[in-house]
Amino acid sequence: MALIVQKFGGTSVGSTDKIKNVAKRVLRHQQQGHQVVVVLSAMSGQTDTLLGMAAEMQHLPDLRESDMLLATGEQVTIALFAMAIKGAGSNAVSLLGDQVRIITDAMHTKARIKEIETDVIRKHLDAGRVVVVAGFQGVTSEGEITTLGRGGSDTTAVALAAALKADACEIYTDVEGVYTADPNICAQARKIDMITYDEMLELASLGAKVLEIRSVGLAKRYKVPLHVRSTFSENEGTWVVEEERIMESMLVSGITYSRKEARITITGVPDQPGVASKIFQPISDAGILVDMIIQNTREGQLTDITFTVLRTDYARTMEMLQKTIANIGAESVKGDESIAKLSIVGVGMRNHSGIASTMFQVMANEGINIMMISTSEIKVSCIIAEKYTELAVRSLHSAFALDKNNLPEEE
Amino acid sequence: MALIVQKFGGTSVGSTDKIKNVAKRVLRHQQQGHQVVVVLSAMSGQTDTLLGMAAEMQHLPDLRESDMLLATGEQVTIALFAMAIKGAGSNAVSLLGDQVRIITDAMHTKARIKEIETDVIRKHLDAGRVVVVAGFQGVTSEGEITTLGRGGSDTTAVALAAALKADACEIYTDVEGVYTADPNICAQARKIDMITYDEMLELASLGAKVLEIRSVGLAKRYKVPLHVRSTFSENEGTWVVEEERIMESMLVSGITYSRKEARITITGVPDQPGVASKIFQPISDAGILVDMIIQNTREGQLTDITFTVLRTDYARTMEMLQKTIANIGAESVKGDESIAKLSIVGVGMRNHSGIASTMFQVMANEGINIMMISTSEIKVSCIIAEKYTELAVRSLHSAFALDKNNLPEEE
Numbered sequence: 042m043a044l045i046v047q048k049f050g051g052t053s054v055g056s057t058d059k060i061k062n063v064a065k066r067v068l069r070h071q072q073q074g075h076q077v078v079v080v081l082s083a084m085s086g087q088t089d090t091l092l093g094m095a096a097e098m099q100h101l102p103d104l105r106e107s108d109m110l111l112a113t114g115e116q117v118t119i120a121l122f123a124m125a126i127k128g129a130g131s132n133a134v135s136l137l138g139d140q141v142r143i144i145t146d147a148m149h150t151k152a153r154i155k156e157i158e159t160d161v162i163r164k165h166l167d168a169g170r171v172v173v174v175a176g177f178q179g180v181t182s183e184g185e186i187t188t189l190g191r192g193g194s195d196t197t198a199v200a201l202a203a204a205l206k207a208d209a210c211e212i213y214t215d216v217e218g219v220y221t222a223d224p225n226i227c228a229q230a231r232k233i234d235m236i237t238y239d240e241m242l243e244l245a246s247l248g249a250k251v252l253e254i255r256s257v258g259l260a261k262r263y264k265v266p267l268h269v270r271s272t273f274s275e276n277e278g279t280w281v282v283e284e285e286r287i288m289e290s291m292l293v294s295g296i297t298y299s300r301k302e303a304r305i306t307i308t309g310v311p312d313q314p315g316v317a318s319k320i321f322q323p324i325s326d327a328g329i330l331v332d333m334i335i336q337n338t339r340e341g342q343l344t345d346i347t348f349t350v351l352r353t354d355y356a357r358t359m360e361m362l363q364k365t366i367a368n369i370g371a372e373s374v375k376g377d378e379s380i381a382k383l384s385i386v387g388v389g390m391r392n393h394s395g396i397a398s399t400m401f402q403v404m405a406n407e408g409i410n411i412m413m414i415s416t417s418e419i420k421v422s423c424i425i426a427e428k429y430t431e432l433a434v435r436s437l438h439s440a441f442a443l444d445k446n447n448l449p450e451e452e
Numbered sequence: 453m454a455l456i457v458q459k460f461g462g463t464s465v466g467s468t469d470k471i472k473n474v475a476k477r478v479l480r481h482q483q484q485g486h487q488v489v490v491v492l493s494a495m496s497g498q499t500d501t502l503l504g505m506a507a508e509m510q511h512l513p514d515l516r517e518s519d520m521l522l523a524t525g526e527q528v529t530i531a532l533f534a535m536a537i538k539g540a541g542s543n544a545v546s547l548l549g550d551q552v553r554i555i556t557d558a559m560h561t562k563a564r565i566k567e568i569e570t571d572v573i574r575k576h577l578d579a580g581r582v583v584v585v586a587g588f589q590g591v592t593s594e595g596e597i598t599t600l601g602r603g604g605s606d607t608t609a610v611a612l613a614a615a616l617k618a619d620a621c622e623i624y625t626d627v628e629g630v631y632t633a634d635p636n637i638c639a640q641a642r643k644i645d646m647i648t649y650d651e652m653l654e655l656a657s658l659g660a661k662v663l664e665i666r667s668v669g670l671a672k673r674y675k676v677p678l679h680v681r682s683t684f685s686e687n688e689g690t691w692v693v694e695e696e697r698i699m700e701s702m703l704v705s706g707i708t709y710s711r712k713e714a715r716i717t718i719t720g721v722p723d724q725p726g727v728a729s730k731i732f733q734p735i736s737d738a739g740i741l742v743d744m745i746i747q748n749t750r751e752g753q754l755t756d757i758t759f760t761v762l763r764t765d766y767a768r769t770m771e772m773l774q775k776t777i778a779n780i781g782a783e784s785v786k787g788d789e790s791i792a793k794l795s796i797v798g799v800g801m802r803n804h805s806g807i808a809s810t811m812f813q814v815m816a817n818e819g820i821n822i823m824m825i826s827t828s829e830i831k832v833s834c835i836i837a838e839k840y841t842e843l844a845v846r847s848l849h850s851a852f853a854l855d856k857n858n859l860p861e862e863e
Contacts, residue, residue, distance in 0.1 A: 099539035110531035113524035120521035128510035
């Protein structure tokens with residue numbers, strides 16, 4: 042008898058019929074003798090509907106109230122799902138983050154899990170119930186509802202799997218697994234059978250929508266076997282595993298892109314010690330993540346600082362920077378929301394040079410200007426104009442032969 | 453500086469624009485120096501939408517899961533409302549039943565309030581915040597979410613007003629107050645300026661939709677001054693007060709009807725001691741309220757027992773009775789969902805005879821058969837076929853001259 046955590050995203054539970062189908066699928070696992078904890082997202086579209094209403098109420102909706110609002114989405118699906126299991130003749134119970142006791146910090150809309158209690162879940166599992174947990178949400182020790190940020194249901198699932206020492210964490214989605222590139226814009230994209238935690242971390246952080254990055258980090262830390270697979274088929278999906286389990290790694294495992302970021306440039310920044318801290322400390326204090334940062338010395342004592350934030354944080358960041366540039370005596374702040382971040386990822390890069398320069402050459406051949414570059418041991422990322430996204434993905438996919446097994450040549 | 457509890461129903465907060473308008477109205481009261489606690493229902497239609505989805509999941513949706521599901525409706529409105537107050541430049545905080553600590557029993561979907569803590573609310577009020585509380589919901593001492601039944605937001609509002617010793621409890625609605633009859637089916641209906649708790653109790657229990665009965669009972673017990681008024685105008689509505697405050701009472705204050713009940717008849721019941729208990733104890737144990745009960749001895753040892761329950765409990769009751777009639781050896785159980793309960797209410801009846809017989813005469817003149825009769829000190833109710841509802845209301849309104857002040861003649 043195995044203990045399995047199964048997470049279903051918004052498209053998998055996007056209608057009452059879909060919920061009933063997923064419930065039947067979960068029941069099959071229970072009837073095979075497994076204990077099953079189900080983690081659910083809100084019905085697809087629901088979170089956006091709620092955010093739309095929030096935006097009508099307040100220019101920048103209060104974060105604490107946003108969490109109060111958004112947490113309802115998952116509450117609806119878990120209740121309906123538990124009913125569906127009961128309607129199919131088995132037993133189930135739905136639990137909110139508060140009721141499981143998924144304790145988080147108080148950083149509203151992007152809270153982090155501090156602790157998960159497992160007593161309540163185990164009690165229900167031992168009583169033969171399917172336990173249906175609201176993804177995406179937690180509660181502070183003071184009883185305030187928090188949410189974990191977009192895609193937080195993956196994090197809930199992996200964190201629960203780790204806390205319960207589950208045998209597997211299955212992430213169900215509307216695609217067959219993790220692909221070498223987004224199949225919607227690259228017809229040659231191929232499903233990956235196995236990928237390392239590190240590669241998946243990069244892909245997730247760089248825009249692959251299939252898994253949320255924190256969930257992969259958690260899975261890596263606690264060695265939770267992660268299986269990304271389709272809600273609508275019985276096919277094996279993509280296993281995310283430790284590197285030791287993969288015999289030969291690809292040079293480039295995948296290409297990904299993100300249109301979720303915006304670029305901000307502060308011009309004419311006095312080149313003095315402490316000025317970067319004055320710019321980035323308030324942003325960090327507001328819980329806004331800054332991704333790439335580039336500093337160009339322009340002339341004499343002045344520099345330009347360019348960095349990227351999520352578009353959802355763009356308005357808040359620009360508002361904060363108006364004060365900042367007055368404080369530090371900078372010239373101006375400019376922003377650009379029409380950018381994309383394009384990345385190639387592969388653990389094979391570690392031992393092979395020339396990957397980045399091939400990438401730059403491909404872009405140059407297509408006439409695509411690279412605005413910012415960022416590299417790590419196993420990835421290269423470029424910021425480009427958003428309109429070139431599809432073209433760049435297809436060209437790179439072809440250049441690195443990702444439609445075939447692109448094992449590195451012996452050197 | 454007064455402390456006012458203001459309750460807004462689903463139609464008052466039925467859209468984002470309406471929520472913003474109501475928020476402005478509440479803010480005006482706060483700016484006049486009052487402390488305001490707002491109690492909100494779910495957006496109109498939302499509860500029905502959720503119930504519709506639940507019915508697709510499970511034939512008789514699990515009650516615990518129904519509460520989990522339904523409680524989301526109010527959670528959405530309070531979060532949006534708090535944002536709207538903040539968006540208008542003031543301060544607010546939304547609180548769930550669990551966060552206020554509105555402690556109820558564990559009777560899911562029709563829980564009763566056991567205790568309300570006021571510390572959290574007072575703390576926020578003293579900090580200058582509008583406190584926005586989710587109506588309709590509470591929590592058991594074990595942390596399970598409960599709901600108070602349809603119209604439970606009124607109960608939440610009055611219970612909060614009592615617990616906080618508020619100066620007034622204003623119930624906002626989409627009509628101008630309490631009417632002598634439903635204006636939708638009786639054009640002559642007139643707004644009542646003042647009515648006693650007892651009359652309002654009868655009207656509410658007999659189908660007047662403007663106030664939920666438990667809220668009126670609570671208001672009476674704790675002498676909470678209740679003001680039923682329109683969300684969309686500044687006019688005075690109907691005050692619900694103690695009888696001593698009304699100089700002269702009408703003979704009949706109002707006529708009301710309910711189409712929410714169903715009639716059930718068990719035929720051929722052996723006329724033995726304990727048989728009624730065998731019928732009604734399981735129904736009561738399931739939390740189903742039985743209204744009128746009539747027993748007709750038919751022949752020898754057999755009787756027929758007829759009673760009414762809410763239509764929402766009808767399917768469950770009929771299902772339970774299949775077992776019961778086998779147990780007690782009764783003949784059959786029959787049901788009729790096409791009935792209406794018609795009632796006339798007035799404290800003036802206490803000292804005046806002939807009201808009931810006038811009512812029966814009016815019905816006879818219109819050819820309406822009376823199936824069941826029930827009376828109290830200040831009301832007379834009849835069960836009739838549903839199709840005669842409008843006709844009966846209009847005829848009685850006219851017969852008792854409710855469009856004028858129908859003070860009783862001196863005797």
